[in-house]
Amino acid sequence: MPMIDQVVVSPPAIGEVVTRPALAGAGKRRIFGNDDVAADLARVSLNSIPVGFAGGVIPAGVLAWVLRGQVPAPAPLLWFVWMVLAHSARVAIWFASRPEAELQSHAGLWLLRARVSVLILGASWAVLPLFMLPTSPLDELFIATVIAAVCGAGVAQQSSDAPSALLFMLPSAIPMGARLLLSPEPVLQAAGYLAFMYFAYLALATRRIHASFLELSRLRARAERQSLYDALTKLPNRSALNLRLKDALARAKREGTEVAVGYVDLDDFKRVNDTHGHDAGDALLCEVARRWREALRDTELVARLGGDEFAIVIEGIDPDTAVVQLTAVFDRVHQAVATPISITLNQFVQIGMTMGVARFPIDGTDADMLLRQADEAMYQLKRQKSTRKHWWQLGVNETQAPQQGLPGDP
Numbered sequence: 482m483p484m485i486d487q488v489v490v491s492p493p494a495i496g497e498v499v500t501r502p503a504l505a506g507a508g509k510r511r512i513f514g515n516d517d518v519a520a521d522l523a524r525v526s527l528n529s530i531p532v533g534f535a536g537g538v539i540p541a542g543v544l545a546w547v548l549r550g551q552v553p554a555p556a557p558l559l560w561f562v563w564m565v566l567a568h569s570a571r572v573a574i575w576f577a578s579r580p581e582a583e584l585q586s587h588a589g590l591w592l593l594r595a596r597v598s599v600l601i602l603g604a605s606w607a608v609l610p611l612f613m614l615p616t617s618p619l620d621e622l623f624i625a626t627v628i629a630a631v632c633g634a635g636v637a638q639q640s641s642d643a644p645s646a647l648l649f650m651l652p653s654a655i656p657m658g659a660r661l662l663l664s665p666e667p668v669l670q671a672a673g674y675l676a677f678m679y680f681a682y683l684a685l686a687t688r689r690i691h692a693s694f695l696e697l698s699r700l701r702a703r704a705e706r707q708s709l710y711d712a713l714t715k716l717p718n719r720s721a722l723n724l725r726l727k728d729a730l731a732r733a734k735r736e737g738t739e740v741a742v743g744y745v746d747l748d749d750f751k752r753v754n755d756t757h758g759h760d761a762g763d764a765l766l767c768e769v770a771r772r773w774r775e776a777l778r779d780t781e782l783v784a785r786l787g788g789d790e791f792a793i794v795i796e797g798i799d800p801d802t803a804v805v806q807l808t809a810v811f812d813r814v815h816q817a818v819a820t821p822i823s824i825t826l827n828q829f830v831q832i833g834m835t836m837g838v839a840r841f842p843i844d845g846t847d848a849d850m851l852l853r854q855a856d857e858a859m860y861q862l863k864r865q866k867s868t869r870k871h872w873w874q875l876g877v878n879e880t881q882a883p884q885q886g887l888p889g890d891p
Contacts, residue, residue, distance in 0.1 A: 517702035518695060520588035523578070525641045525694070526595040530575040533638055534568045537602065541565075544609075544627065560609070567605055571598045596645050599635075603649040606631050607656060618666050625672055628657045629679060636683045643691035647684060654680040711785040713763060714770035722784035722792055726848040729796045730841055739800050740841040741807055743793035743814075743873065744855035746863060748833035750789035753824065761824035762789075765832065772817040781810060792852065793836075803840065804875070811836070811873055835863045836873035844876055 545561035578584050578591045610624050632650045639645040658680065661673030709721035717725065726742065733740045747769070754762040766789065773783045773791075780796040793814065798806050821829035837858025845851040854877060862874045 517588075517705070518698045519592050520585050521694075521698040521701070522642050523584060523588050523592035523595060526599075526639065526645055527575045527578050527584075527591065529638050530571045530595075533635075534572055536634060536638070537568050538565055540631070560605075564602075564605055567598070567601055571595075571602070574598060592642075596642070596648055599639060599645045600648040600652070603635070603652040607652040609653075610657065610660065618664075618669055621661065621664065621666075621669055622672060625657055625661060625676060628653050629676060632680065633683060636687050640687045640690040641694040643687050646687040646691075650680060650683060714767055714785050716770045716774070716791070717782065717784040719784065719786055722782070722786070722794070723848055725782050725784075726794055726851070729794060730846075730848065732796065733841055736797075737800075738796070739798035739803055739843075740851075741793075741795040741798055741803070741838055742841075742851040742855045743795075743811070743836045743838045744786075744852065744859040745791040745793060745834055745836045746859055747789040748835060748866065750832075753830055753832075757824055757828065757830075761828075764824050765822055765830065768822045769818055769832065773814065776813045776817040777810075792855070798840075807838065807875075815872070834872060835859055835866065837862060837877075838873060838875050840875070 541561050541564040545557040548557045574591075574594050578594075584591055606628065609628070632654055635649040636646045639649055654676070658673050658676045661669045661676055664670060664673070709717060709724075711718045726740070729740045732738075747765075750762065750765070753765055766785075770783070770785065773793075777783055777793075782794040784792045784794075786792055793810075795807065795810055815834075818832055818834070821831050823829050837855045837860070839845055839851045839854035839858065841851055844854040858874050858877045861877055862869060862871070
């Protein structure tokens, strides 16, 4: 490994009990992602499109064939062509949304597109009675039966998303039911009442299914979030760090930028635990995590690895100005904990830290190698805690003779 120059920021005094107030912070910054529930709704709605293509185009074709002798010639054909185009547009939307990253990052937009396309389909079925102009109650009942069957199938297909189900059903259901109720034929009036009861039942059923789906989606999102976040500090955990770091490395390869990984250990944390108790130690970790969340930007991530060890990932580093960029970031990291931290009602501590930093691609080309290099650099600097001038170090200094053992509080 090549020798890399160290960059300095002097550490604060450590383990000192003082009485100054802790730094006040601004609110929490969300580190990960988009609306998981919207993504689930969009995913289910979009994935039903291929089946809906067959379930919509085939009945439309059969109906156009049946009506060819009763309706002026162009109307059934034009209507069928329109239905094919509308379903084909939905297939194109489904195909464009297939990359999971695209769907996850723009979930709300894809859900809106799915709902608009469903509304267009519902309106397309609603125009069916307009050009048939039935002349007998039998024709009216035939149309009503077709509309009811189509609405039932569409609602079943879209039942996980109640707005989509209603957007499909209402354009057809309301005019059809009103048309039956306003008919002078008693049989058709009775059919109108039954139709509205049927449509109301469909709406109620899809509302209940939609509510159950939302609850399951929220539970899944909560479980996934808990699996990626540390329970105490609410920071991303090691699993989330690995996911973020792999994505960062992939982007860096494409864009020709660097990624830095810092491995941080709090100095004399064990002394705080031994002197003030584990509750005080937990309070210290939570406050440090909160301050770091506020200090870091979207291209920077802090994760808790366990105990008093953390990792920091910085993306988008220009190779020509890497040291300057890292110095600016780590200045913010240092300043965030420079103010004494409250650990009990009337006690504050000044915390120090040690960090080793590895850079992609200089020190490693994969996540595991970068973390190992940063960890080794941190421990190398930790061994010099009593004499060092710097609190963080770039890379492993190969000219330094290895030493056995570590200070009493690693």
